[in-house]
Amino acid sequence: MRIEDEIKQPIFRSELQKAHINLIFTAGWLQLRQATAFKCFGLTLPQFNILRILRGQHPLPATVALLIERMLDKTSNASRIVDRLEEKKLVTRTVCPANRRAVDIRITPAGLTLLEQIDAAGVDQVSGLSQLEEEELRQLNHLLDKIRSAD
Amino acid sequence: MRIEDEIKQPIFRSELQKAHINLIFTAGWLQLRQATAFKCFGLTLPQFNILRILRGQHPLPATVALLIERMLDKTSNASRIVDRLEEKKLVTRTVCPANRRAVDIRITPAGLTLLEQIDAAGVDQVSGLSQLEEEELRQLNHLLDKIRSAD
């Protein structure tokens, strides 16, 4: 559906304004689709993302600081997301022996099994970006990088 | 900064995976910048967006249903965002006389003044999309629309 129809706004002030709204809207659309796909596995999107980082580290542990570094959302509260994963027995938390300020977080066998099930279900096919050709994906990456170059 | 460095992940499995992450990350980056710009006016981003919709309707009222229809985030809770704006005296809520189930929501003079101040401060220059040429904006809009065509 065209962005004009999605938010019932027939005219945009400019191509810039339209692109801005389109970008936010499309990202939200993608995240909602993903979140819906994970829900039947009892995971939220941030929980899934952290679990995947932990699998990447496995069998080594990760610290909260490492999770934050790798997360898309730097300001989110990794500590509390780990709380939920711990309640579900998908990760363990132990004080790091080498540095007792830090906490070693590890994915459990149950966590690994769950991720395998999610992989098998092909949830990442929900991407929507598979609509784009390789060349278009490169174009998109270039444009997005350029937007953030305003920093 | 390149997306690889932003999230400390040196290699992406594919251009598709990279574009996906880039899209989510860039949208979040934009929203955080915007939110920061509004903060000194005491508004959150959703509050600002609703206030702007109300200005667009002014002097006609809007209903909650109309707000939801025009919001980027359809599942957000317009009713509670209006609560906060009402507390700040930026909008009024009155039962719609023609249909007593509905509620007429109107922006107040104080609300209009605040939006004028925000306009004057040039907050929308924070966009980041101003980095792109007109042709690039059209390209971006096309690519984003194509992603959502997966529906």
Place this chain on the structure above:
DNA sequence: CGACATTAAATGTAGGTACATATATTTGCA
């Protein structure tokens, strides 16, 4: 007319984001 579905908004709850502050541990240096 009256029961029942529909519609409009509000409310409840779980979880997430943003940001400030607190607590515990380690490090650095006078």
Place this chain on the structure above:
DNA sequence: TGCAAATATATGTACCTACATTTAATGTCG
């Protein structure tokens, strides 16, 4: 050594999202 600064995480608060449920008003149709 001892004490301040830095580091690692946890906690508090306000607000938001997602989604289910509730409450009230209106429509509809036998």
